[in-house]
Amino acid sequence: MTVAPRARINMGGKKTERAELRSPRELRGIIETVLRLAKSAGAPETEVHVDEVADALTRFANNGIHQNVFEHGVTVSIRTATGGRTARATTNRLDEDSLRAAIEASLSLAHSEPPDPRLLPMPGKQRYRAVRRFIRGTAALTPEDRARAVRLACDLAARKRQMAAGIFSSGQSQTAVGNSRGLFATYCETHSQFSVTMQEDPAASWAKADSADVREIYPQKLAERASRKAHLAVKTQELAPGRYTVTLEPAAVLDLVGFMFYDFAATAVQDKRSCLNNRMGKQLFGKNINIGDDVYHPLQKGAPFDGEGMPRQKVLLVDRGVPKNLVYSRASAKMARRKPTGHGFALPNEYGEAPMNLVLSGGDSSVEKMVASTNRGLLVTRLWYIREVDPYEKVMTGMTRDGLFLVENGRVTGAVRNLRFNQSLIEMLGKVELMSPSIRATGEESFEMVVPAMKVRDFHFSEVTKF
Amino acid sequence: MWDLCTNALDTAKLRGASYGDVRAMHLRQRDLTTKNGQVGTLAQSESIGIGVRVLANGAWGFASTDRLTREGVAACAAQAVSIAKASALAKRSNVVLAPEKSYVDSWQSPFRKDPFEIPLETQLALLLAADGEMRKVKGVTLTETSMQFRKIDSWLASSIGSQIHQRKVISGCGIGATSFQGGEIQKRSYPNSFGGQHALEGYELVDSLELLKHAPVIADEAAALHAAAQCPEKFGTVILAGNQLGLQIHESIGHPIELDRVLGQEANFAGTSFLTLDQFNKLKYASRIVNVVADARLDHGRGLGTFAYDDEGVPAQCTAIIKDGKFCGYLSSRETAHLIGLERSSGTMRTESWNRLPIIRMTNVSLLPGTWDYGDLIADTSDAILMDTNRSWSIDDRRYQFQFSTEIGWEIRGGKIVRMLKNPSYSGITTEFWNSCDAICKFDHWTLWGTPNCGKGQPMQTMGTGHGAAPARFRNVRIGTAFSKQ
Numbered sequence: 001m002t003v004a005p006r007a008r009i010n011m012g013g014k015k016t017e018r019a020e021l022r023s024p025r026e027l028r029g030i031i032e033t034v035l036r037l038a039k040s041a042g043a044p045e046t047e048v049h050v051d052e053v054a055d056a057l058t059r060f061a062n063n064g065i066h067q068n069v070f071e072h073g074v075t076v077s078i079r080t081a082t083g084g085r086t087a088r089a090t091t092n093r094l095d096e097d098s099l100r101a102a103i104e105a106s107l108s109l110a111h112s113e114p115p116d117p118r119l120l121p122m123p124g125k126q127r128y129r130a131v132r133r134f135i136r137g138t139a140a141l142t143p144e145d146r147a148r149a150v151r152l153a154c155d156l157a158a159r160k161r162q163m164a165a166g167i168f169s170s171g172q173s174q175t176a177v178g179n180s181r182g183l184f185a186t187y188c189e190t191h192s193q194f195s196v197t198m199q200e201d202p203a204a205s206w207a208k209a210d211s212a213d214v215r216e217i218y219p220q221k222l223a224e225r226a227s228r229k230a231h232l233a234v235k236t237q238e239l240a241p242g243r244y245t246v247t248l249e250p251a252a253v254l255d256l257v258g259f260m261f262y263d264f265a266a267t268a269v270q271d272k273r274s275c276l277n278n279r280m281g282k283q284l285f286g287k288n289i290n291i292g293d294d295v296y297h298p299l300q301k302g303a304p305f306d307g308e309g310m311p312r313q314k315v316l317l318v319d320r321g322v323p324k325n326l327v328y329s330r331a332s333a334k335m336a337r338r339k340p341t342g343h344g345f346a347l348p349n350e351y352g353e354a355p356m357n358l359v360l361s362g363g364d365s366s367v368e369k370m371v372a373s374t375n376r377g378l379l380v381t382r383l384w385y386i387r388e389v390d391p392y393e394k395v396m397t398g399m400t401r402d403g404l405f406l407v408e409n410g411r412v413t414g415a416v417r418n419l420r421f422n423q424s425l426i427e428m429l430g431k432v433e434l435m436s437p438s439i440r441a442t443g444e445e446s447f448e449m450v451v452p453a454m455k456v457r458d459f460h461f462s463e464v465t466k467f
Numbered sequence: 468m469w470d471l472c473t474n475a476l477d478t479a480k481l482r483g484a485s486y487g488d489v490r491a492m493h494l495r496q497r498d499l500t501t502k503n504g505q506v507g508t509l510a511q512s513e514s515i516g517i518g519v520r521v522l523a524n525g526a527w528g529f530a531s532t533d534r535l536t537r538e539g540v541a542a543c544a545a546q547a548v549s550i551a552k553a554s555a556l557a558k559r560s561n562v563v564l565a566p567e568k569s570y571v572d573s574w575q576s577p578f579r580k581d582p583f584e585i586p587l588e589t590q591l592a593l594l595l596a597a598d599g600e601m602r603k604v605k606g607v608t609l610t611e612t613s614m615q616f617r618k619i620d621s622w623l624a625s626s627i628g629s630q631i632h633q634r635k636v637i638s639g640c641g642i643g644a645t646s647f648q649g650g651e652i653q654k655r656s657y658p659n660s661f662g663g664q665h666a667l668e669g670y671e672l673v674d675s676l677e678l679l680k681h682a683p684v685i686a687d688e689a690a691a692l693h694a695a696a697q698c699p700e701k702f703g704t705v706i707l708a709g710n711q712l713g714l715q716i717h718e719s720i721g722h723p724i725e726l727d728r729v730l731g732q733e734a735n736f737a738g739t740s741f742l743t744l745d746q747f748n749k750l751k752y753a754s755r756i757v758n759v760v761a762d763a764r765l766d767h768g769r770g771l772g773t774f775a776y777d778d779e780g781v782p783a784q785c786t787a788i789i790k791d792g793k794f795c796g797y798l799s800s801r802e803t804a805h806l807i808g809l810e811r812s813s814g815t816m817r818t819e820s821w822n823r824l825p826i827i828r829m830t831n832v833s834l835l836p837g838t839w840d841y842g843d844l845i846a847d848t849s850d851a852i853l854m855d856t857n858r859s860w861s862i863d864d865r866r867y868q869f870q871f872s873t874e875i876g877w878e879i880r881g882g883k884i885v886r887m888l889k890n891p892s893y894s895g896i897t898t899e900f901w902n903s904c905d906a907i908c909k910f911d912h913w914t915l916w917g918t919p920n921c922g923k924g925q926p927m928q929t930m931g932t933g934h935g936a937a938p939a940r941f942r943n944v945r946i947g948t949a950f951s952k953q
Contacts, residue, residue, distance in 0.1 A: 143553030
């Protein structure tokens with residue numbers, strides 16, 4: 001392990017290796033300072049968010065580290081409300097003059113707008129269910145720890161005459177929200193990710209894991225998995241586009257289903273831009289589809305409160321294929337005469353709320369069983385560049401990437417060139433034949449959620465690319 | 468600020484760095500939106516901090532902090548060196564930088580009206596008035612407007628002696644009308660989708676857009692699209708409006724020419740490129756009338772990719788990318804230029820903020836104007852679909868196969884626009900598509916479009932890029948696949 005030479009400047013020893021986040025007392029102190037200054041400035045109501053991150057990311061390509069970064073920062077975001085007007089100002093300077101300037105900016109912005117009679121007073125004190133997602137071992141990970149894990153992946157690639165590329169990230173973050181009506185909430189978590197692409201010209205494959213606890217991430221196993229699949233994908237054949245039975249690995253399911261999260265926002269339905277307009281309570285998906293939002297799920301991360309500090313509720317969104325419930329901010333709940341579910345974004349905003357902790361219930365199958373039960377179909381490792389083509393039918397387009405395999409008579413018989421899909425998610429969730437148990441999945445298009453692998457029939461591929 | 472930068476460089480050198488550059492940045496932003504006649508977002512923010520990038524033991528390290536004290540930046544610099552030494556544990560070879568001169572300079576992007584000095588009431592009143600014009604149209608179910616303004620100060624100091632201060636003022640503005648009818652959502656945006664037009668300009672950008680004139684037009688179109696004919700599925704001629712062509716350039720030329728992608732440095736996330744080094748100065752990328760440049764100079768226009776120096780202190784340049792249809796240029800950095808034997812970086816290293824590493828980004832990657840008058844182009848076209856304003860976009864991870872859909876299409880028959888088409892889309896292979904280009908409109912119809920939301924890098928960075936484009940015609944294009952019912 002290489003250690004930076006000490007001396008001359010007092011660096012605080014190990015603190016240069018890993019940042020210490022502020023204590024909960026310090027966060028509360030910042031909030032109380034802002035509330036005091038805002039009161040002096042004449043703000044009738046004030047809300048304060050304090051967010052702090054200390055994140056590191058080691059990036060590698062061509063079998064070596066080529067980027068390696070660390071950041072530490074804190075932001076204070078202040079919302080004032082006065083006479084039906086509200087606005088937000090954010091700064092990362094914590095001295096009283098800067099905080100006072102941010103308060104003045106927030107008040108000035110608010111005074112410039114016409115009053116909105118629907119603006120609700122800020123919520124009062126709330127009770128929160130505790131969640132523990134801060135793992136000391138993750139917070140303590142050093143650049144040397146990450147470099148050693150990366151080196152193992154790169155050495156494996158070199159032995160296999162492959163090229164490794166990817167990231168190993170780790171970090172910690174905390175957030176606190178408080179307001180002038182006595183609300184106060186804090187949350188902290190750690191996070192770590194290892195993602196690896198193994199390239200064996202002209203093929204590549206990929207594996208990735210995400211966890212609050214770095215001990216649950218196995219870089220070597222992920223590298224070995226990507227390496228095996230890259231080797232399998234070297235010789236490809238071109239397959240005609242069309243409808244195929246597909247086995248979607250969890251990352252592929254996540255990156256597709258993740259695009260539905262905002263459709264479950266009450267504001268999206270009120271604005272008539274959700275695919276659930278006029279479809280609530282109807283049999284929209286297959287009866288084997290159950291979707292909920294649950295920040296307390298053991299595989300989930302995130303704060304147990306929303307942008308206004310309201311406690312997040314567990315919400316059943318889809319029950320046996322029927323959309324049953326939406327998530328509500330305080331404003332959209334009032335409009336719909338419902339109770340807020342604790343999913344609101346920080347105000348002011350035009351999007352309202354969204355479920356940020358989707359859990360799609362799985363089954364008892366496995367990727368291996370799905371492949372074994374397929375007469376002719378495709379095994380999809382990962383999807384890429386997914387975009388919405390039709391917002392109401394929820395048609396998504398995108399490409400397969402990093403390993404698309406032909407399945408014949410219950411086994412993988414070879415790799416095929418990547419295909420473009422144009423597929424309605426509504427239709428897809430009506431044609432799910434098998435599901436694995438749900439896992440914490442991580443991809444690149446959606447934020448992490450808990451989803452299963454899926455076997456889906458009649459998945460629509462429209463075009464083929466050149467590799 | 469220079470004292471802090473110098474302090475960081477001194478510390479990095481003491482700790483063993485062979486090279487260092489320090490970026491202090493102060494970013495200010497104002498966001499205003501309306502929805503259905505009410506104010507949506509009303510916010511402003513500022514962020515100030517410092518990022519230190521160093522080479523030690525032949526490898527890179529980067530650390531950033533918002534602690535702007537001598538102790539804070541010294542600790543940050545020491546940490547960057549410590550990280551670089553950790554990088555060296557798994558380096559493949561020593562990093563070598565292409566030579567570059569040092570510069571001491573200060574530059575400010577030109578603007579006529581400081582958007583932060585325009586009263587908020589004036590800005591909101593314009594947005595609410597445009598919102599109101601759209602809501603007057605029957606069938607419109609959702610109206611949205613937005614303005615975004617940024618003022619970015621950056622101070623770059625490097626161990627080769629550069630000290631460069633730059634101030635950029637950026638403005639963006641757009642409006643949109645959405646109509647939900649009979650199980651179909653249609654939307655029209657002006658002057659472009661996803662936030663409108665963005666440029667290195669002041670409030671004069673907003674003035675130039677004439678929002679109140681265009682608001683009822685797009686609202687009418689959004690409502691009318693429901694009754695329009697479906698875009699057919701076929702191979703045929705497509706004319707792309709400038710705003711759509713700008714994104715086509717971004718995705719199918721701008722990204723594949725990034726040398727970090729070509730060299731595999733983005734293989735895990737953003738992907739690689741079909742423009743492998745053996746294609747350099749050989750590939751017939753496009754038809755002979757196609758000329759593309761990457762031009763960060765102010766002479767090219769006030770685009771999101773305009774600056775005086777990139778974020779590793781290399782002066783803005785104009786690089787030929789496609790000349791008379793032939794591929795002839797990459798976007799490079801000091802490190803990557805050296806790797807392929809170029810004498811100098813093309814000056815495209817850019818960072819989103821003080822807490823992010825500079826990476827290769829597009830500057831203004833623009834299709835140079837052609838010779839056609841727009842009216843003549845339409846009159847010369849017997850059977851085509853004109854596609855306007857992007858709705859969805861997707862391309863594979865080597866930038867070969869793409870699919871785009873636009874908000875609205877217009878059928879051209881016998882040299883005239885004859886009717887509106889809904890759900891237009893087209894797809895293809897990059898080089899086949901660009902080789903099918905047979906007409907490009909002249910400078911009178913050319914706009915330097917801004918793409919404010921280009922994501923790249925890990926951790927993700929969002930960067931603004933510029934794309935000059937005039938309407939252009941493409942033959943034998945696959946049309947309508949996105950909405951195929953096959």
